[in-house]
Amino acid sequence: MKRLSNRLIYATASTLRKLGVHFNEEQNELVLEMQRIITALDEHAIQFKTEVAPDGTWSAESTNIDGIMTGGKDPRHIPEMIKDAVFTYFEIPPKLCRDELLRSDNEPAKVEQRVHVGA
Numbered sequence: 001m002k003r004l005s006n007r008l009i010y011a012t013a014s015t016l017r018k019l020g021v022h023f024n025e026e027q028n029e030l031v032l033e034m035q036r037i038i039t040a041l042d043e044h045a046i047q048f049k050t051e052v053a054p055d056g057t058w059s060a061e062s063t064n065i066d067g068i069m070t071g072g073k074d075p076r077h078i079p080e081m082i083k084d085a086v087f088t089y090f091e092i093p094p095k096l097c098r099d100e101l102l103r104s105d106n107e108p109a110k111v112e113q114r115v116h117v118g119a
Contacts, residue, residue: 009094017098025096034090035101035117041065044117048082065089 013023025031038046041064048068050060058075060082062068070085072078087097102117 006094010097013095013097023095023098025098025101028092028096030090030092031096031101034086034092037065037090038117046086050078060085 017023038044041047046065046068047063048060049063050058052058052075056075057071057073058078059071060069060078068085068089070081072081083099083102084097086102087094
């Protein structure tokens with residue numbers, strides 16, 4: 001139930017942003033701390049090992065921050081789910097979870113994916 005509530009808050013906040021409402025997430029202390037930690041990592045990125053099973057299910061686990069992991073049924077959702085896992089790990093409230101705060105390397109030939117702090 002909480003996951004559904006968080007998705008609703010995230011979707012509502014995204015819609016409000018499109019209408020010009022600002023949540024000042026770039027100035028939130030939790031967001032700033034997340035960005036500081038990610039920037040201090042090698043290559044300024046959270047690195048993930050992603051495995052896709054023959055049935056299409058997948059899992060991703062950070063190789064440089066213990067405790068960030070996610071998975072799903074459709075590999076097309078890997079970037080979205082990894083961002084969600086990062087925001088959840090850093091306890092960023094759903095209304096502040098703006099995708100542009102994180103950007104990912106989406107190089108399909110690689111098994112590894114990295115999430116960086118957005119500019």
